[in-house]
Structures are given as C-alpha cells and as structure tokens.
Amino acid sequence: xxxxxxxxxxxxxxxxxxxxxxxxxxxxxxxxxxxxxxxxxxxxxxxxxxxxxxxxxxxxxxxxxxxxxxxxxxxxxxxxxxxxxxxxxxxxxxxxxxxxxxxxxxxxxxxxxxxxxxxxxxxxxxxxxxxxxxxxxxxxxxxxxxxxxxxxxxxxxxxxxxxxxxxxxxxxxxxxxxxxxxxxxxxxxxxxxxxxxxxxxxxxxxxxxxxxxxxxxxxxxxxxxxxxxxxxxxxxxxxxxxxxxxxxxxxxxxxxxxxxxxxxxxxxxxxxxxxxxxxxxxxxxxxxxxxxxxxxxxxxxxxxxxxxxxxxxxxxxxxxxxxxxxxxxxxxxxxxxxxxxxxxxxxx
Numbered sequence: 001x002x003x004x005x006x007x008x009x010x011x012x013x014x015x016x017x018x019x020x021x022x023x024x025x026x027x028x029x030x031x032x033x034x035x036x037x038x039x040x041x042x043x044x045x046x047x048x049x050x051x052x053x054x055x056x057x058x059x060x061x062x063x064x065x066x067x068x069x070x071x072x073x074x075x076x077x078x079x080x081x082x083x084x085x086x087x088x089x090x091x092x093x094x095x096x097x098x099x100x101x102x103x104x105x106x107x108x109x110x111x112x113x114x115x116x117x118x119x120x121x122x123x124x125x126x127x128x129x130x131x132x133x134x135x136x137x138x139x140x141x142x143x144x145x146x147x148x149x150x151x152x153x154x155x156x157x158x159x160x161x162x163x164x165x166x167x168x169x170x171x172x173x174x175x176x177x178x179x180x181x182x183x184x185x186x187x188x189x190x191x192x193x194x195x196x197x198x199x200x201x202x203x204x205x206x207x208x209x210x211x212x213x214x215x216x217x218x219x220x221x222x223x224x225x226x227x228x229x230x231x232x233x234x235x236x237x238x239x240x241x242x243x244x245x246x247x248x249x250x251x252x253x254x255x256x257x258x259x260x261x262x263x264x265x266x267x268x269x270x271x272x273x274x275x276x277x278x279x280x281x282x283x284x285x286x287x288x289x290x291x292x293x294x295x296x297x298x299x300x301x302x303x304x305x306x307x308x309x310x311x312x313x314x315x316x317x318x319x320x321x322x323x324x325x326x327x328x329x330x331x332x333x334x335x336x337x338x339x340x341x342x343x344x345x346x347x348x
Contacts, residue, residue, distance in 0.1 A: 032267075034332045041272035046326040048294075051318060052282040055102040055296060055343070056089055057081075058111040059288045064133055064172060070300050072247045073106040085290040086113055088313045093117075094124045096318055102283075102343065104131040104296065109142055122152050129155045131343075134183035135176055146183075150190045155200040157239070157343075158184070163226045167208045184233045193234040202237045204345075210253065210262045212269060212338045213240035216346040239345030242266070244297055244334045266333040274340025277347035280326050286313055294326045296343065297335070303327050 038044035059080035062073035081089075093101055101121040108114055108130060121128050130149065137145045149156055160180055161171045168177035184193075184201070191197035203223065207213055220238035227233040243249050245263060253259040280294040290313040293299040309324045310317050340347030 034328055034330055034336075037270050037272075037336075038275060038328070041275055043272070043275055046275075046278075046281070046328065048284075048322055048324050048326060049281045050322045051096075051098050051284045053100040053102050053279075053284070054089075054093065054096075054098045055104060055283050055285045056117070057104050057286060057288055057296065057299060058086070058106070058108050058114065058117070060106045061110050062106040062133065063110070063136055063139065064107070064176065070244050070247045070249065070297060071106060072300070077106065079288050080111055081288040081290075083113075085288070085313060086117070088290065088316075089286060090117065090120055092313065092316055093121050093126060098318075099127060100129065101126045102129040102131070107133055107136045109136050109145060115148065118148075118152050118154060122154075127155065128152065129157055131157050131159075134158050134160070134180040137183045137186070138179055146186050146190055146192075149187070150192070150199055153198060155202070156187065156192060157202045157204060159204045159206075160184075161205055161208055163223055163230065170208055171206075181231050181233065184227075184235070185231065188232075188234055193236055195236070201235045202239060203235050204239045204241055206241045206243050210243075210256075210258045210265070212265065213242060213341070213346075216240045216339060237345070239343075240339070240341070241343075241345065242334045242337055242341035244331055246297060246300055246331055263330075263333070266337045269337035270333060271336055271338060271340060271348055273348035274338065274346075275336040277340060277342075278326075278332075278335050279342035279344065279347070280335075283343070284321055290314060292316075292321070294324075295335075297331060298327060298329075301329065301331065303329065 035044055038046055060071055060073045060077035061075070061080060062077070063075060065074040103114070103117060109132070118128055136142050161168045165177040168180065169175065187193065187201055190199065192199040193201040205219070216238065219240060223238050224235070227235065245253060245259065250259070253262050283295060285293040285296050285299050287293060287299050292305045292311055292313065293303065294305055304311055305321070306325050306327050309320045335341045
C-alpha cells in the first residue's frame with residue numbers, strides 16, 4: 001500500500017488538547033479515509049444499534065500515572081463528576097431499560113459517590129462493571145473494595161499489560177505489577193475468577209510496544225496457564241485492546257519516531273468484520289461533565305455525539321441516541337485493526 005502517512009504535525013499541535021490531537025490526525029492525508037473503508041464494507045454511515053451499555057466516566061483522578069493511558073488520568077487531575085450530573089445519571093439508570101452500567105475513570109472508586117452508583121444500579125437490576133486498576137484496593141481507605149465488589153456482584157475488569165513484571169511496570173510504574181498480583185490473589189480468595197461463583201474477574205492487556213494485540217483466544221489460554229502457574233491466580237476472560245494513538249500514547253509514538261509506522265500498521269490492518277462490531281454501536285459514553293459521546297476514545301478527543309441528537313445527559317432521549325450516526329475519525333482505525341478492539345476486547 002506504500003507509505004500511508006506522510007509527516008504528521010509535531011507534538012506541540014498534536015498534544016495541546018484532545019481536540020488538537022484529533023485535528024492533527026484528521027489533517028493527515030491518508031491514502032484512504034476511515035469513511036472510505038466503511039463505505040467499501042457497506043457500513044457507512046455507521047449507526048448505533050441501540051444502547052446496551054451505559055459507560056459512565058466519573059472523573060480523571062487516579063492513583064496511578066500510566067504511560068499508555070488514553071484518559072491522561074493521574075493523581076493531579078481534578079475533574080470529577082459533579083452531583084447534578086451524577087443525580088441525572090442515576091435517574092436514567094433507574095428509569096431506563098439499559099441493562100449494563102460500566103463505571104470507569106481515572107480510578108472510578110475515588111469518586112465520593114462511587115458506592116452509591118453501584119448500590120443503586122444493582123437495586124435497579126443492572127449488571128455493573130467496574131474498571132479497576134487493582135492497586136487502588138491496597139490503599140488503606142479503599143481496602144474494603146474486594147468485599148464490596150463481592151457483596152454487590154460487581155464484574156471487575158482489571159488492566160494488566162503483561163503477566164511478567166517488566167512488561168507491566170514499564171507501562172504502569174515500578175511496583176505496580178507486584179501490587180496487582182496481590183490484589184488479584186485477594187479477589188480470588190473471595191471467589192472472583194472461579195467458574196460458577198458469579199463473581200466475574202476479567203483482565204485487559206494491551207501490547208507493550210508499537211504492534212497489534214495477538215489472537216485473543218490463544219493469549220487467554222496462555223495467560224490462564226501462566227497466571228495459575230506463576231502466581232496461583234485465576235480469572236474468567238482476557239480482553240485484548242489496541243493502543244490508541246491519542247493522549248499519552250500519541251506522545252510516546254511521536255517522541256519515539258514511531259507514529260507514522262504505527263498508524264500505517266493500523267490502516268493496513270483494517271478489518272470489516274471488526275468494524276461491524278465496534279463498541280460505539282451498542283454503548284453510550286457519558287463524560288464526567290455530562291457530555292455524551294459515542295465511545296470513551298471520542299470522549300478523550302472531545303468529539304461529542306453528532307449534533308442532531310441530545311448532547312448532554314440532561315437531554316437524554318434513548319430512542320434518538322440509540323439510532324444515532326456515529327462520529328468518526330482517523331483514530332477509529334485503532335478499533336478496527338486486526339481482530340478489532342473495544343472495552344470488551346476483540347470484536348471479530
């Protein structure tokens with residue numbers, strides 16, 4: 001296919017803000033746009049197929065600072081969902097037929113009303129997912145979390161870049177792997193990861209480098225063997241996620257001179273089957289400030305849902321939002337490369 005990406009705008013433009021990142025990527029003269037690829041596959045324009053998952057980003061504050069974090073979360077971030085927004089989110093959870101509530105951040109457990117979200121969502125009959133970084137459960141004020149997860153049948157989705165220390169600590173910081181193993185072992189003592197308990201523990205891995213994830217089924221089998229052999233840890237499923245060329249990972253690609261090569265790899269690996277199953281089709285993402293987005297990645301790039309549908313949680317209309325046209329950009333190649341990528345792993 002030749003060289004797909006000529007020189008991109010430099011970091012001062014690409015990294016100034018989420019919007020600037022998207023402008024930088026959108027300004028790249030790709031050989032063929034993402035929309036072109038979708039049209040070839042009979043998928044353009046791409047529409048939502050309903051709202052099965054309400055993904056709630058309660059804030060950007062986190063106890064870790066990971067180099068691949070597309071949220072750019074960290075201890076110094078102050079953005080947290082205010083009460084009026086959270087009250088409206090809970091109203092929708094309790095009154096709608098959306099079956100799954102997916103709570104994310106930052107470290108979502110740092111929000112002062114996180115427990116309330118879980119309790120009220122479960123009382124409304126929703127399946128609750130918490131995207132946990134594991135190390136939060138070892139902090140003194142949050143040591144109650146594993147038992148709380150178990151009491152309320154919360155599905156725990158935990159990020160772990162690799163089952164070896166070097167791969168994880170390289171991305172997440174020194175000592176994170178050891179702490180993550182300790183947290184996982186504690187969850188296992190409560191029945192998490194054990195078939196038949198109903199206490200679901202899923203791990204998320206992303207490549208440590210500028211390449212696509214391997215086969216999810218094969219990797220899951222290998223991870224289950226290794227995690228059991230090395231640490232006595234069991235889990236239910238492994239999700240593979242492609243590193244998205246936004247935020248800190250974009251900065252890493254630019255600084256290492258690998259941005260053109262990585263984007264070319266994503267573009268050349270476009271898979272129509274993966275595109276048909278992208279998460280934006282059945283998920284609605286809510287920002288900490290109540291703005292609505294098609295997915296968490298669009299949220300970080302400040303690309304809200306298309307203007308013909310409600311823009312904020314206060315204007316929520318499930319029918320209109322459930323059939324909306326998805327807002328697209330060059331970064332979407334990340335979710336459609338190879339076997340695909342989503343918050344639930346491979347899509348094809």
